[in-house]
Amino acid sequence: MAKTRETETGNDPPRRRGSVADRVYEALKEDIFEFRLIPGDKFSEGEVATRLSASRTPVREALYRLQREGYVEVLFRSGWQVQPLDSRKVDELYDLRITLERAAVHKLCRQTTAPAVLRQLNAVWRPDHPSERAFGSTVRALDEHFHCDLVAAAGNQEMTRIHQEITERLRVIRRLDFTRSDRVDATYEEHAEILDALANNNPAEAAARLTAHIRASQAAVREITMEKIREAAALQRQKKPD
Amino acid sequence: MAKTRETETGNDPPRRRGSVADRVYEALKEDIFEFRLIPGDKFSEGEVATRLSASRTPVREALYRLQREGYVEVLFRSGWQVQPLDSRKVDELYDLRITLERAAVHKLCRQTTAPAVLRQLNAVWRPDHPSERAFGSTVRALDEHFHCDLVAAAGNQEMTRIHQEITERLRVIRRLDFTRSDRVDATYEEHAEILDALANNNPAEAAARLTAHIRASQAAVREITMEKIREAAALQRQKKPD
DNA sequence: CGAAAGGCTCTTGTATACAAGGGAGCCACG
DNA sequence: CGTGGCTCCCTTGTATACAAGAGCCTTTCG
Incomplete structure (x- = not known):
């Protein structure tokens, strides 16, 4: 309910709202916020794509955004990991x-x-x-x-x-x-x-x-x-x- | 010569150096710094991909990074534009x-x-x-x-x-x-x-x-x-x- | 029995194919 | 002649196919 409408406070949404990439981005961020993805968890792009019914392309875009913001990290050819907040x-x-x-x-x-x-x-x-x-x-x-x-x-x-x-x-x-x-x-x-x-x-x-x-x-x-x-x-x- | 080695001062290079996406990113950034791309200039992903001998995928990744940093902006289905620094x-x-x-x-x-x-x-x-x-x-x-x-x-x-x-x-x-x-x-x-x-x-x-x-x-x-x-x-x- | 090496699978990185939509130019009609 | 609408091309957004490498498991040899 109400999804993560909170993060829509609109700092920089130059991307069209409603795109698959945005949906995936919000979903992943909420997963992290709600501890469905715990720091240290490893996962793959394909896995996320399947779970959210999308292809890898928008998933990758979302992950790169999250990486830039410090939430996840990519392990070279070895999957992604939720970044622990030390x-x-x-x-x-x-x-x-x-x-x-x-x-x-x-x-x-x-x-x-x-x-x-x-x-x-x-x-x-x-x-x-x-x-x-x-x-x-x-x-x-x-x-x-x-x-x-x-x-x-x-x-x-x-x-x-x-x-x-x-x-x-x-x-x-x-x-x-x-x-x-x-x-x-x-x-x-x-x-x-x-x-x-x-x-x-x-x-x-x-x-x-x-x-x-x-x-x-x-x-x-x-x-x-x-x-x-x-x-x-x-x-x-x-x-x-x- | 010496390319844009300056930007390699290493704030956050979690991405493997040497990837096509990184090369494109650095090239575009240098284009902007050296005024080969002037604020207001419009261009397309395919154009950049051809010029830099890459496919659209890494070009897009580079462009999204540059967008996040405020250098360029995407016009919905109408190409990219170098963001003027007002x-x-x-x-x-x-x-x-x-x-x-x-x-x-x-x-x-x-x-x-x-x-x-x-x-x-x-x-x-x-x-x-x-x-x-x-x-x-x-x-x-x-x-x-x-x-x-x-x-x-x-x-x-x-x-x-x-x-x-x-x-x-x-x-x-x-x-x-x-x-x-x-x-x-x-x-x-x-x-x-x-x-x-x-x-x-x-x-x-x-x-x-x-x-x-x-x-x-x-x-x-x-x-x-x-x-x-x-x-x-x-x-x-x-x-x-x- | 142990260790090392090789292959197999799964991962990301890249390229390409397909879909949907916006914009400009052109044509027709008032 | 002007204007409105339509069409075609080019754009990004998304999906999929292909390549290359990292890690693990198994197998084989000492």
């Missing part, structure tokens, strides 16, 4: 995110025509009653929009495009952040603080709050990941006690 | 460059293991005698390396990769900067100042100098471009006085 790369992407969003915030404060976006974001992140707060995966989507909208509002399309790519790349990880209700609450509060600083045209504080917010999320995600790894390891030990 | 996008890419390089400089100052790169850069940009200064296209390559090395030294591979992409995208334009000897001299001096600030572990000044340096280059390039456009327009008027 913690080093994750940290690098977070750093990059912070760099870009800080720059966006500074740009935003130098602009005069900002309030439109800010008003809209305020409406979402400052509901009249706490009961109006979203929950679950909705918060993840809203959080993504918050950060993407800030960057987009700065007006640099190239920056927006790259930030969008990073956002998608980190999506698999970031969703973990919103599985804890305390983190959801923190997100609401921190976003509100950032919006305050922006409303006061205080770029330094806005940037500081933004950085702290992202770092907190990053730390929480890292912690949750470690937890999950420990759980998985325990389960593994329980299963194979050799 | 001034708005150029400005955006410059802004992005500044953002990334400033971040790199800040990171660099927080590190302890920086001097190696700095020493090497100093050797290049602070020759014992001004006579040892490079000239022509060599300066362009050296300037590119200066900025790329700074970013690479910060240690964020993702940032390095994206910065590299931006660098390539702006190369066509930036080369204009080094056609004026005063700009070459300025580059030497400004690079030296940046290296000084880095040696003194003064991130704020380094970032400021860096920004000023890039902005100066941007302004010069813009001016030279305007000049060239005026010249071209004059020539046009002379040719077709209707």
